Amino acid sequence: MTNVTSQGLMQATLALAGLALHVMLPRALPIDEYGAYQTVLSMVTIAAVFSGLRVNLLTTQKVAQDPASGGQVVGAALRLVGMLAVPTSLLLISYAATVDGRPSVVKIALAACVALVFYTSFSVLQGAVQGLRKMQHQLPAVLTWKLGELGSVAIALMLGANALGVHWIRAGWTLIAVLILWRSVSRLIELRAPWNAPHTEAVRLGKECIPFGIDGLFASAYLAADVLVLAYFHGDVAVAVYGVAAVPVANLVIVGFVVNRVLHPVMAAQQGNPDGVGGLLGLGVRLHLVVSLPIAVGGMLVAEPLLVFVFGEPFAASARPFMLMLPLLPFRYINHALGLTLTALGLQPLRAKAIGLVAATNLALNFLLVPTWGVMGAAATTLFSELFLVLLYGLAVRPRVRGVNFGGTLLRASISLIPLVWVVGWMSGQHVLLRVLCGAAAYLVMALGTGALDRSDVRNLRRA
Secondary structure (H helix, E strand, C coil), X not given: CCHHHHHHHHHXXXXXXXXXXXXXXXXXXXXXXXXXXXXXXXXXXXXHHHCCCCHHHHHHHHHHHCHHHHHHHHHHHHHHHHHHHHHHHHHHHHHHHHHHCCHXXXXXXXXXXXXXXXXXXXXXXXHHHHHHCCHHHHHHHHHHHHHHHHHHHHHHHHCCCCHHHHHHHHHHHHHHHHHHHHHHHHCCCCCCCHHHCCHHHHHHHXXXXXXXXXXXXXXXXXXXXXXXXXHHHHHHHHHHHHHHHXXXXXXXXXXXXXXXXXXXXXXXXXXXXXXHHHHHHHHHHHHHHHHHHHHHHHHHHCHHHHHHHHHCHHHHHHHHHHHHHCCHHHHHHHXXXXXXXXXXXXXXXXXXXXXXXXHHHHHHHHHHHHHHHHHHHHHHHHHHHXXXXXXXXXXXXXXXXXCCCCHHXXXXXXXXHHHHHHHHHHCCCCCHHHHHHHHHHHHHHHHHHHCCCCHHHHHHHHHC
């Protein structure tokens, strides 16, 4: 099984399981409780940075450059996660207790802290597998984790479980995934247990992770600020409406993550070669455009009937923010590719500065727009921030790489959207899923005909 196939299966499992979970929760929980659940997840998004300083990215880079040292790197990284667990948990629980104050939210935050430590440990082991370019070895852990979690949550919700119970179930299955992946990675390299890793190595690794952590803090603040500001000014119901619009958009970046995760270790190995890195970036951007453009355009055409079908009639109001956020998909795909390119080039501090400026802008706009405009203000802020980020990343990457060609693909992909728009509009009286499938088929045929979907790009990705 190739790396791209393995990564694709893994990301598909994560995205589909995450989407299924967020379909079940708003249908099973009261709307305000689902809003509280989303608020805690946003708190966790920020706390996740402090739980590991994004050491998984540094793990991937170090293992890709020196596989023989992989066991020592993983041991030190896991020890670092353990060292950061207590202060991270105190930070998250303190925020929940002081800013929100509800005992139910504090209890959910406690369960989320436990799950977060397990998740960060899992990401370290994933980083090692990706650095070794043996991505098929993570599939058993991911499949067991997500299928078990999904089934357990579904049963628990049918039995009347609340958001707190869902968080504890997710924590348990994340721990199981860590144990399975540890066993898989130990067959590839000789792992050092975290308690055997020297304290000094963990501290040194933590210092190296500081640029990654700063970048992650800015990125998480950028991604979570909208929900937290919305919760403060408009409450749980507004968060629930916004969450139903934002969660599908977040899960639709699956293909972008597949491509970028496959290319990142290859880029890291090409450090110092502007042509090599530029060629890989161009490959990623072309594939991102071909996939993200039809999702964005098609989603805007069927937004309300699609969300009502998936989440239920109470969330019809989510259609407007969903339509406003969908155009950010192509930019989010490309931003992730540009950001990983800067990381692969050893320019993590520059990446952190860019995301920091965007995070500050995003936070200011949220406080400016959300109090008056609510969910639409939050959606508009997110879209503007993504556009701003692609501008900054593009200016940073452009002078440092060569051979990034995607203009022809953009033109051909745009032309290929014409039959999609016509078919979806012509079938306006049909079931929304039928419209989606027929529109996708029309686009695929046209993309193959125009050459927007270049088979050589797909072959090059499979060889990466």
